[in-house]
Amino acid sequence: MKRSISHPQDFWSGVLFIAVAVLFAVSGRNLDAGQLSQIGPGYFPRGVALILGLIGVTLCARALLRKGQSLGFWSVRGIVTVLGAVIAFGLSIREMGLICSGLATMFVSFLGTPDARWLEAIAVSVIVVIACTLLFVTGIGLTIPIWPRFVV
Amino acid sequence: MENILDSAWLGLTVAVQGQNLLMAFVGVLVGTLIGVLPGIGPLATMAMLLPISFYVPAEAAIIMLAGIYYGAQYGGSTTAILVNMPGEASAAVTCIDGYQMARKGRGGAALAVAAIGSFIGASTGILVIMLFAIPLSSLALAFTPADYFSLMFFGLIGSTLLARGSLLKALGMILVGILIGSIGTDASSGTQRFTWGVLELYEGLDITPIAVGIFGIAEVIRNLATHSLGVGAQVEKVTSLMPTRAEMRDAFPAMLRGSAIGSVLGVLPGGGALLSSFASYTVEKKLARKPDEFGHGAIQGVAGPETANNAGAQTSFIPMLTLGIPSNAIMAILIGALMIQGVVPGPQVMTERPGLVWGLIMSMWIGNIMLVIINLPLVGLWVSLLRVPYRILFPCIVLFSAIGVYSINNSTFDLYAAAFLGLLGYVFVKLDCEPTPLILGLILGPAMEENFGRAMQLSRGDPSTFFTHPISLGFLIASALMVAMIALPFMRKSRETVFVED
CATH class of the missing domain: 1.10.287 (Helix Hairpins)
Structure with missing residues (x-):
């Protein structure tokens, strides 16, 4: 610039x-x-x-006439991982189902921060994905496949 | 008057139906939860839950979504007082004195005053809605297309006045929103436009991927760059919840003033909870007998803004319910929810679906009573949630967003659109462009175009029709006055100070 x-x-x-x-x-x-x-x-x-x-x-x-702030630091890691997680969900949900696709989305998101602890990340991902499946598919009845297509 | 009581009774019978009661509870519970948690706001949450609201009747859907908004106003104060972080943007000023009270061991009193004030403010706001709903909507039924166009013009101009930051950028963001809103099939001619051959764009972009992208995903990226994610929040201890008599004596007048300020400012275009709380804090500081106490734990500094933000949150429903016009981004999302349900927002909803409108209004009473119970005795539960660090929270937000966006149409295209708009939203953050005007332009754009076209058709192409209809002329004069006011150096200055703490 x-x-x-x-x-x-x-x-x-x-x-x-x-x-x-x-x-x-x-x-x-x-x-x-x-x-x-x-x-x-x-x-x-x-x-x-x-x-x-x-x-x-x-x-x-x-x-060109006024003074102001610069754009500052761009969180490239954040952009790549968060957008990557959403896109990964889109690419995989139809074929892989909510469990696998959801786990992938969580894992890619966790890559967004250097503070992630891996054991904790795995535990949280598993719990949240199971909770989402029970809540959204079993409970509310969204028509999202749960398991990968080649399993069922 | 009798009319109002009849309608209120009808609304009450709707609001106490099992499913609606349950959804009100779910709404205020989720609202409190995301209100307590910093880093996720009611906008992104409502956008995420929009698709799910499709699976219940319109009444239950709108009751739940509204509950998230006003519930978040309660939850936000808890975090502000105990952690010195605004759980919700509108609780930002509560941090100043609320946290100081907590450090002096009066955190419980601050929480209690905030909850009582919230309830008083909300009750005032709901009463105002009940009084004005019928007269305003019958007035609006007489509006011509020219009047409607000018009203929306007024609303958009007003929202830039009250937006934070540069006016020129806010205007630009409105226009970007209108252009995005014009993607898809033109309502009057049926022509495809701006679809670039993409099949999924023929029906236009849904509001869900746009709102989730710009408010949810962009926010996560921004937080990843700024927050220290490793640790949970440091929480001050809560002692007795009972305020002393002296504290109540100071707090009560502030609550009454806050109710009035919030009720008025909530109705304004661009107004709502945020503006009301800032304005109330400024007023309390001016009126206080000992202004130097402010910043060191003045209870009026908690009572006023916490009352005002709830009053403002409630009365900001008025333009949406009576005119079908959103005064802020939250109301834009609610209008989106109504449209998903096949309800065309506007003054006719009041007469065509009185059960929907009054059911929502009466459910707000029930929801606010639930909120006082959820928030005060259970405060310990919410506080323990604050120990959840953001490094665990944000992947969950990303997953919820993805599921929400996908489920609305079972469309992966919507997910890619949300990712793209998330990137765009982050660019807006970097450029210091407030996204709220974009959402308002997006919702109002198609209606403005339609009313402009109809007004022109009725006048056979004579643009002076906007000045010869008295109601339209009134809105245009009001818009011109607002623009003139912003140009005044005094207004410009106070506008900057009001939003400086955001």
Whole structure:
């Protein structure tokens, strides 16, 4: 990051807003805007994207003049493990069922902190996964498979 | 008046049905639990439990979800007083004097005053709901599309005024929310838009993956970077729960003022529990005979905010119940829950489903009585929960989130969407962008577009319709006044001080 951006939080917020505005403006370019008396599906999103883009530009411009906080430390380990745990659940739940999938999700999450103690982690995972199965599948009746497909 | 009593009686018969009583109990119990635990709030919890609420009737679902919100207001104070950490954002100011009382051995008194105040505040709030529900909703039934559009505009502008941090960013977040809300099938023309060919997006994104991602998952990632996870909390000992007569004499007027402040601020767009507790603390400090006691265990500093946050939590239901418009992110989730149940939120719900609305209102009385019992005698149980360190808690939060998101449609796409929005939510944290305006924009966006289109159709494309309808004009003038107020240096300054402790 260059030193000349004195307010990185505002600057990158502006960049994010512009990116969202451009994304919606471009992918909605073929939508019919209609007329004011009969607005089409493109009218409202286009107007909103335009204003959002203007706000983004203002934020970026202002960020060069004001002083503010830097973005600070990014928790890369947290991002990878927590998102990884959710994605792992998605990848495995249909084939592997709640018990295996749930254990995998718990274990990947535990990797998110260096403070995890492994015996404790295993015990907690087993208890929580069994409790979830009893509560959500047996109790509430969610239609989630419990066991892997190749077992049952 | 007779009307209100009849409705209240009808509501009571709904609220005391076995399943509804049970769900109210589950709601306030879960609410207290997550209120006590720092690092997980009512928003993320309600989002996680939304799918499960699908498996019970609308009445029971909404009673449970509401219980989580107001129950969390009780639980949050316990952690604030005994650990000096806000279990709930709205209990942040309670830490200041509550913890000092606990260190002086008056923690039990602080807990008791907080619970009594909470009950008084909540009761006032519920009474206000009962008085205003019918008149407001019959007023709203006469609204034209132009009036509705301007009302929502007013609500969104108001929520930026009361949001923390930069106004420009809050406005931007509203617009991002509106754009995300426009993904899917356009209601009036039936056209697909912004689906990028993804089949799962044809019906739009559900609120569950969005709320779980932005409020639940992003929060976990943020906590992993900041908390020291190794140890459980240091908890102050609880002695006698009885406040002395002098303490009650100081606390009682603060509770009455807190009830009034909370009841008013709860109704405002962007208002609710959080704003009410901060405002009450400021007022108590100004009015106190010995202001220097504040920060060293002044009981008014516990009684006022703890009463105000419960009053505010209750009255923030008013715009949602009578107009179908959420005043904060919690109410947005509740509207999401109603829509999952096939109830279209709006003033007509009051007449079409009186049992639903009044059942909820009357269940709040029952829930609050349960809360006083759950919180005071059982305080030891909740305190022992605080010894559970975050390193054990957060994997459970991740798993619950995953199960909740998956079960709403049995869709793995929703899980990937939640992961993506969790990443986006963490980026928002890093950029200091408050996510609440995004959720409000998301919920209000489609309704705004629809009402804008209808208003334009009725006026044959003449935009002056927004200024010729008196109700619409009133909301637009009120919005302009709010914007002008924010521009004043005095308002800007006090806005910064109010939210500085968040």
